[in-house]
Amino acid sequence: MIKKLARRYIVRGRVQGVGFRYFVEHTGTALGLSGWTRNLDDGTVEVYAIGNDKQLSELEGALWKGPRMSDVRGVAASEDVVDSSVRSFRIRS
Numbered sequence: 086m087i088k089k090l091a092r093r094y095i096v097r098g099r100v101q102g103v104g105f106r107y108f109v110e111h112t113g114t115a116l117g118l119s120g121w122t123r124n125l126d127d128g129t130v131e132v133y134a135i136g137n138d139k140q141l142s143e144l145e146g147a148l149w150k151g152p153r154m155s156d157v158r159g160v161a162a163s164e165d166v167v168d169s170s171v172r173s174f175r176i177r178s
Contacts, residue, residue: 087137091165094132095125096148098158105130106176108152113174116140123177134174135167 096105101124109122109132118141120134134144151157 089135089167090138090141091120091133091135091167092141092145093163093165094134094145094148095161096130096132096151096157096159097128097161098151099154099156100130100151101128103154104152105155108155109148110174110176112147113144116143118144118174119171120174121171121177122174133165133168133171135171 106122106124109130113120113122113134116136118134118136120132122130122132125131132144132148134141136144145160145162148160149157
């Protein structure tokens with residue numbers, strides 16, 4: 086069995102108002118991850134994702150690219166606790 090891991094990402098740059106959360110939701114779902122994404126008051130986007138190491142690495146690579154109108158300047162990743170109540174990937178407000 087592949088161990089489930091959780092990571093939290095803070096994405097900075099031009100990442101609000103450009104469809105970034107929808108991009109993350111679509112990408113996370115396509116990769117088979119569970120988790121969520123939301124805008125933060127400081128203009129960054131927070132992403133919490135649960136999956137295996139390969140899935141999370143692929144998500145991180147996608148976060149660096151972002152959707153077409155975004156301009157990602159940084160992605161900070163940190164390990165987190167797996168929240169087993171999170172079953173799908175969604176946008177949080």
